[in-house]
Amino acid sequence: MSTLITKVRQRQISQLIEKGKRLDDRALTDYREIKIEEGLIERAEGSAKILLGKTEVLVGVKVGTGEPFTDTPNEGVLTVNAELVPLASPSFEPGPPDENSIELARIVDRGIRESKTIDNEKLCIEPGKKVFVVFVDVYVLNHDGNLIDASALAAVSALLNTKMPNFEIKDGEVKIKQGYTPLSLRSHPVTVTIGKIGDKLVVDLGLEEEQVMDARLSMAVKDDGNICAIQKGGSGYFTPQQIIEASKLAQEKAAEMRKKLKW
């Protein structure tokens, strides 16, 4: 996911951050402006578009039916996929998902799964035979850094306005009826990614800042403030103290960001 920036620019960014400043005058722990638009794709059962500064991510939720996994016959299935659409950045290429898009999808997936946001047992139609499958498709439309937090927030936002089809079982056959029921969520996980630049912890890195970043830590925080999923990325390291510090920062920021969700 790299876009080339000059060494001069890199040095400028890291020197500023050392002094606690950033190119766009934000504090190290400030997010860019967040705007969420819900339900703009009528064909999808749920959708949301997020603008995080200039980063733009659209998430669509489609609901289908399918067979449950053999080890969880009473549970519906959640599938998260991410597309780094080539029109979003000169560094994205068409073709099968690369490790960056797979990692993005799996981080979003883990945040929703581990927080038990969706009551999977409610998605069961006929145990062992038929269940609802919830497809969450993350579509990156403009890459200006911090795709993880934007995608995770948009995914929860899209689930919040997802309508589940009504159904009835007649003579052993599942029939989809008219009308919809809102998908009820049990949790509202928010993922906060904290980058390490030099020995500073920085929140919501822009595209250029990501080029300077040593490493990042993405943490999914539940409503009660507990963390339910973590992913470290990037070629650098964190000290144990920095990890504890980052987890506290993530909890604080998640509570702020959660206010952007409507429920």
Place this chain on the structure above:
Amino acid sequence: MNDKQEKLIDKKGIRLDGRKADELRPLKLEVGVLPNADGSAYVEHGKNKILVGVFGPREMHPKHLSRPDRMVLRCRYHMAPFSVQERKSPAPSRREVELSKVIRESLEPALFLELYPRTGIDVFIEVLQADGGTRCASITAAALALADSGIPMRDLVVACAAGKIEDTVVLDLYDAEDKLGAADVPVAYMPNLNAITLLQMDGTLTPEEFEKAVSMATDGCKQIYPMQKEALKTKYMHIKEETQEETEE
């Protein structure tokens, strides 16, 4: 979890496999096991059996992936079809792609990539048998294989997981604990530099439990670290013995 299931840890703090909360599984590390590789290692961590081969630094294929200012590290974490209960398709799964990435990023901080511009180094990890915690065992073995290849390193990378079963924070989860437990926190660590190079978590922990899990996992890493060094030394002890025998003859 339903009541019929056996408790993963009993009142005395003994786990299903007989370990205490902060006890590692038995570990066996061996270096220089693959004649064709530039560096190699084999690890048995509990029932995990993992083989790692390192090739390079060598010319990159395809060439356009090489970097003018540094070496490129490539990692491939792969599970053998017979390594798990249900046969796994040999094609790389999304999980394997993600693990290959996080393992690579856990090893990169240990290497001086800028010393070998335009070259590539490949780390091939084959999980022959999986028993929970394969990514950690893979990292421990991969760091050994890299060291065995003779490439300079800032430190060895050691990895070990902590997690939560029932209500207890425990070290080094095996398969059943991983599946039925409440949380799993794999950690990779460079003990000499006090640097954490991999951290993941799934499952919920309170801030106190999380702090405990991270410190328990790094303590586990510190226990494995001397075993890694010993494995490297053992290889050269064998070479020394062999050459002595030859000169005596």
